[in-house]
Amino acid sequence: MAYYRKYNVKSNAKGYSWSYTVQLGKDPKTGKRVQVTRRGFEKKRS
Structure with missing residues (x-):
């Protein structure tokens, strides 16, 4: 799941x-x- x-x-x-965050699951250990979060986008979607 991702959110903006x-x-x-x-x-x-x-x-x-804009930034987005993606959930990658659980760490098995x-x-x-x-x-993971990435920032600095001019538009919500490209």
């Missing part, structure tokens, strides 16, 4: 950028969730 998030930035004219 808008966050505020001062470095561009719009004043915001620890049992904790594994997530």
Whole structure:
């Protein structure tokens, strides 16, 4: 499952950028969730 998030930035004219987070499942050794987040996209979807 993935979700998108808008966050505020001062470095561009719009004043915001987009990030997404993807859940990759559980770590078999620890049992904790594994997530990856990437930031800095101009549009929600390309």
